[in-house]
Amino acid sequence: MPSSPEDTTGSADPLDSWVLHATDHGVSWITLNRPEAMNAVTWDQRERLIALLAEASADPTVRAVVLTATGRGFCAGADLRGAPSTGDRVPGDVARTIRLGAQRLIAAVLDCEKPVIAAVNGTAAGIGAHLAFACDLVLAADTAKFIEVFVRRGLVPDGGGAYLLPRLIGPQRAKELMFFGDALPATEAERLGLVNRVVPAEELTATARAWSQRLADGPTRALALTKQLVNASLDADRATAFAAEAMAQEINMTTRDAGEGVASFVERRTPKYRGL
Numbered sequence: 001m002p003s004s005p006e007d008t009t010g011s012a013d014p015l016d017s018w019v020l021h022a023t024d025h026g027v028s029w030i031t032l033n034r035p036e037a038m039n040a041v042t043w044d045q046r047e048r049l050i051a052l053l054a055e056a057s058a059d060p061t062v063r064a065v066v067l068t069a070t071g072r073g074f075c076a077g078a079d080l081r082g083a084p085s086t087g088d089r090v091p092g093d094v095a096r097t098i099r100l101g102a103q104r105l106i107a108a109v110l111d112c113e114k115p116v117i118a119a120v121n122g123t124a125a126g127i128g129a130h131l132a133f134a135c136d137l138v139l140a141a142d143t144a145k146f147i148e149v150f151v152r153r154g155l156v157p158d159g160g161g162a163y164l165l166p167r168l169i170g171p172q173r174a175k176e177l178m179f180f181g182d183a184l185p186a187t188e189a190e191r192l193g194l195v196n197r198v199v200p201a202e203e204l205t206a207t208a209r210a211w212s213q214r215l216a217d218g219p220t221r222a223l224a225l226t227k228q229l230v231n232a233s234l235d236a237d238r239a240t241a242f243a244a245e246a247m248a249q250e251i252n253m254t255t256r257d258a259g260e261g262v263a264s265f266v267e268r269r270t271p272k273y274r275g276l
Contacts (some may be wrong), residue, residue, distance in 0.1 A: 019048045020070075026063040026216035026275070027209075028056045028114070035071025038123060040079035041131075046101060050108040057113040063275045064215035065112060066208050067135060068119035075128025077149060078102065102127050102159035109134040110231060113224040115215045119208035120186070121201065125149045127159040133194060134164060136227060139208055140186040141201035146194065151181040167234050169193055219257035220275035 118135035165174035264271035
């Protein structure tokens with residue numbers, strides 16, 4: 001897979017070699033970089049991802065995010081090595097670990113105020129699959145595959161899987177994937193609606209760059225409000241969803257980009273959005 005934009009942070013922190021980060025033309029590129037471990041995500045990597053997504057939300061110069069990886073794996077799940085030791089386990093420890101760990105990571109993607117694209121270069125298993133499914137748009141290389149691996153280990157899905165999958169493909173399909181744990185090829189994931197587009201592996205980065213640049217050139221606050229509306233609508237009744245829509249429109253009409261969009265339509269010209 002062609003490389004994403006080069007990391008220009010210059011930091012000596014070893015973690016920076018495991019999570020590469022660069023901003024290119026308003027797009028924050030976040031790249032998992034432990035190919036020897038199929039990018040199984042460590043505790044430290046998870047915390048870095050959460051922090052980078054929060055920074056993207058707060059940084060007005062960042063207008064879209066791409067989440068991708070190097071090597072043959074997008075993310076092979078959680079790597080628990082290196083997690084802080086908690087001593088002897090007591091009741092409540094596991095639930096707390098899930099809440100503060102995998103669920104925080106998925107929530108960071110869902111709550112990011114900028115659109116997030118997953119560019120899935122290879123195997124996405126367990127929390128790695130859920131990390132991709134939480135993104136707003138999912139691109140996948142034709143060699144990629146998705147695996148609900150939990151049942152193979154005698155585990156219950158975590159990282160929001162039982163929340164995300166039924167909303168994306170319905171409960172019956174979700175149960176099939178979670179009950180059997182079979183590998184789902186990218187083309188089949190696209191057919192089910194889990195993936196927006198499958199492309200040849202060598203075209204993945206270029207496609208992610210093109211899609212993310214279109215988003216970065218768009219009306220950033222309108223996109224953020226649209227993301228919030230769509231995500232919230234899945235759990236809302238019609239009255240609540242309609243009220244939220246009206247309020248989002250009210251808020252958005254105070255932005256500079258909304259004014260530019262209307263003016264460009266009246267003046268019959270291409271709008272120039274600034275993310276404000």
